[in-house]
Amino acid sequence: xxxxxxxxxxxxxxxxxxxxxxxxxxxxxxxxxxxxxxxxxxxxxxxxxxxxxxxxxxxxxxxxxxxxxxxxxxxxxxxxxxxxxxxxxxxxxxxxxxxxxxxxxxxxxxxxxxxxxxxxxxxxxxxxxxxxxxxxxxxxxxxxxxxxxxxxxxxxxxxxxxxxxxxxxxxxxxxxxxxxxxxxxxxxxxxxxxxxxxxxxxxxxxxxxxxxxxxxxxxxxxxxxxxxxxxxxxxxxxxxxxxxxxxxxxxxxxxxxxxxxxxxxxxxxxxxxxxxxxxxxxxxxxxxxxxxxxxxxxxxxxxxxxxxxxxxxxxxxxxxxxxxxxxxxxxxxxxxxxxxxxxxxxxxxxxxxxxxxxxxxxxxxxxxxxxxxxxxxxxxxxxxxxxxxxxxxxxx
Numbered sequence: 001x002x003x004x005x006x007x008x009x010x011x012x013x014x015x016x017x018x019x020x021x022x023x024x025x026x027x028x029x030x031x032x033x034x035x036x037x038x039x040x041x042x043x044x045x046x047x048x049x050x051x052x053x054x055x056x057x058x059x060x061x062x063x064x065x066x067x068x069x070x071x072x073x074x075x076x077x078x079x080x081x082x083x084x085x086x087x088x089x090x091x092x093x094x095x096x097x098x099x100x101x102x103x104x105x106x107x108x109x110x111x112x113x114x115x116x117x118x119x120x121x122x123x124x125x126x127x128x129x130x131x132x133x134x135x136x137x138x139x140x141x142x143x144x145x146x147x148x149x150x151x152x153x154x155x156x157x158x159x160x161x162x163x164x165x166x167x168x169x170x171x172x173x174x175x176x177x178x179x180x181x182x183x184x185x186x187x188x189x190x191x192x193x194x195x196x197x198x199x200x201x202x203x204x205x206x207x208x209x210x211x212x213x214x215x216x217x218x219x220x221x222x223x224x225x226x227x228x229x230x231x232x233x234x235x236x237x238x239x240x241x242x243x244x245x246x247x248x249x250x251x252x253x254x255x256x257x258x259x260x261x262x263x264x265x266x267x268x269x270x271x272x273x274x275x276x277x278x279x280x281x282x283x284x285x286x287x288x289x290x291x292x293x294x295x296x297x298x299x300x301x302x303x304x305x306x307x308x309x310x311x312x313x314x315x316x317x318x319x320x321x322x323x324x325x326x327x328x329x330x331x332x333x334x335x336x337x338x339x340x341x342x343x344x345x346x347x348x349x350x351x352x353x354x355x356x357x358x359x360x361x362x363x364x365x366x367x368x369x370x371x372x373x374x375x376x377x378x379x380x381x382x383x384x385x386x387x388x389x390x391x392x393x394x395x396x
Contacts, residue, residue, distance in 0.1 A: 039310065
């Protein structure tokens with residue numbers, strides 16, 4: 001307290017400075033805590049498998065008599081092609097096809113069929129890149145098999161070629177997906193005379209989880225694909241093509257770069273692959289309107305030991321090992337890449353750069369409006385021609 005009137009102004013100034021300092025410190029504490037919360041949410045979105053799917057698409061109307069469903073118009077609902085439509089928290093599944101009407105606000109599509117659930121009264125759902133749900137839909141003989149991985153037994157589907165062959169394809173689904181994602185490619189490979197092995201891997205909800213229950217962005221999952229190579233070799237494969245979608249592409253590339261059994265791989269087909277994780281995370285940061293320093297902090301958090309408290313990773317992700325572009329000279333097998341410029345999730349830049357770095361082994365089929373990992377859905381005939389033509393050249 002001031003001792004007399006002369007001390008009052010000095011005291012007031014000191015109180016003002018103290019209050020200003022407290023406000024400034026409080027502001028920075030709140031800012032830092034807010035930034036930490038954003039980083040934590042972003043990091044966990046990347047590496048923690050989703051327990052529940054969102055249903056972002058609004059359904060305006062369902063007319064079962066006419067076989068049509070009307071959605072709010074967005075990038076997914078406006079894109080031509082054939083898609084899965086999941087509803088009622090994935091308790092319902094339908095398949096939708098051609099666009100039959102609509103405009104800027106709504107889109108009406110043909111209902112191809114309802115596999116399970118009741119579409120009547122549905123108000124929301126999600127359009128997915130799956131189309132087939134089980135290998136039995138093709139009419140080919142198949143079996144459920146188990147691949148022994150370092151984490152334990154992982155289920156897989158085995159669809160033998162129509163005629164005896166030593167040519168196999170191992171199919172690897174993407175981030176947040178499961179084996180049915182790969183079924184779209186079965187007919188293409190089956191017609192080409194390949195035995196199809198469709199695998200699961202750690203943390204995908206089918207294979208055993210890793211110890212930390214976190215995705216490694218390919219840095220750990222490749223070991224499960226290596227186990228699939230061993231299984232194929234033990235069951236008659238003379239050479240194996242790897243086919244990967246999205247993060248499954250990253251896993252396939254890590255397999256040929258790091259596996260001691262990579263010599264059995266004769267080629268790789270990549271659909272919308274995750275080639276450059278720095279570019280992908282920067283793109284996702286921009287998409288979510290995050291400042292660049294936040295995105296850089298996310299990468300450092302995932303890649304450093306001190307970030308494990310936030311990420312939950314048992315071992316930091318080694319982005320140097322995941323840098324395929326920096327190791328492009330080590331790739332030895334033919335690679336065929338299909339990617340769309342409007343991907344919207346994994347930018348096509350990494351695929352284009354890999355093709356530019358290794359034109360001797362990489363063929364690149366760039367699409368325009370197919371979106372992420374939905375190229376087959378958008379134009380299955382084009383996808384089939386692209387992959388079948390490349391397989392013919394590979395065999396020749």
